[in-house]
Amino acid sequence: MSINTDWDVEKHRVEHECDEHWELRRNFLEAHKDRFPEDELVCLAQVFTNVELLGCRYPKETMDLIAELSEDVAKDYRARQQTKLQRTFVKASDAASSKVKGLRNAQHSPATGASSSRSPEAEEPEKRPSKRARLDHEQPFGSLVLIQYPNTSAQGIIDSSTAVSGEKAEWKYEIDSKDVNINRCNLSISGKRLVEGEGNTKKAARMKAAEKGLEVLRKYYYLIEVKEQWREGLNSNTNFNEKLNGERKPDEPQKECLGQDNVGAKLMKLMGWAGGGLGKSQQGITEPIEVPRKISRRGFGVTLNQSNRVHFKTKFKETLQQYINDGATHDLVFSDFDNEERALMHQIARTCGLKSHSRGGKDQRTLLISRKVNPKDLVDELLDIGGTSGKYELKAPTGS
Secondary structure: OOOOOOOOHHHOOOOOHHHHHHHHHHHHHHOOOOOOHHHHHHHHHHHHHHHHHHOOOOOHHHHHHHHHHHHOOOOOHHOOOOOOOOOOOOOOHHHHHHHHHHHOEEEEEEOOOEEEOOOOOHHHHHHOOOHHHHHHHOOOOOOOEEOOOOOOOOOHHHHHHHHHHHEEEEEEEEOOOOOOEEEEEEEEEEEEEEEEEEEEOOHHHHHHHHHHHHHHOOOOOOOEEEEEEHHHHOOOOOOOOHHHHHOOOOOOOOOOOOOOHHHHHHHHHHOOOOOOOOOOOOOOOOOOOOOOEEEEEEHHHOOOOOHHHHHHHHHHHHHHHHHHHHOOOOEEEOOOOOOOHHHHHHHEEEEEOEEEEEEEHHHOOEEEEEEOHHHHHHHHHHHOOOOOOOOEEEEEOOOO
């Protein structure tokens, strides 16, 4: 039976999946794309990352298959992980002396204790003002931010949130010594025990542990909820800006375009402007010009073919560079592009340090480009704007 290889690997990326984890899973998908059907390969790739990143265990046949398939795929990742285990030790007396003198450039070798000067890049984090003051509350299970997508289970929230935050969720099973029909699942985060769940099966015990664990984590950690209407609105024919920021009801008064604090509005009022359109007869526009957030294939102005591949790449890079330079916080949405064009756009976005993923059905496929946002920075930004945006809603720790 022939295997269909005409499908886009990028569509299986999760929005907040970090580059390192996605690269590992993508390499697995691409390495075995011609050996398994799409649905089966996606499941195998998820099992592979669960084993490699979360330490999950499966039946022997499954573990043997994953070990065989991942032998070459995970080689580079495992080598990088080994280098991350190195530690640098500093004498307590030297650290205290440096703190008193206000010195932060002494670094000591683990072997000799000799000091050396840090590079400017190493000092840079010390110079930047911290935005994490509001996150310095009790965090008994590491530095976490919970992220909830629509229709996501408690287990999915815990697994994705720990992976994005750089922590590790571990699920360990055991059978009751007195009753073999009772399964227990112990959930730990970064080596610290969180909760235990019981059930007639491993799955039921894991589900119970996840529900109890999420309830405990909510006491200490912020939860970022991705709004359902934002995801549903990506492929709608309605105005994208309205979908992103929330649709305005017919009887809702329109907000003032230029606020009272707007410098341009103040200058124009000093020159006699009282509102409305500019010009002698107020024939000018009444609303500020907005940069479009949704770019169609026709609006992009270039169609990819063999003769203009370089021109297409240059134009797309310029578009992304402008997006980066503007410091925009919204997502860029590209619609109506074919599979080959989207694959090239995914590659260019990664080289520019941006996130990219595809959404929608086969005939309404859209490509989303967004900035890589640290979850803790996102918490700070949401706190600054009142806790909600068109895409996210921030929920504070329950503390009870």
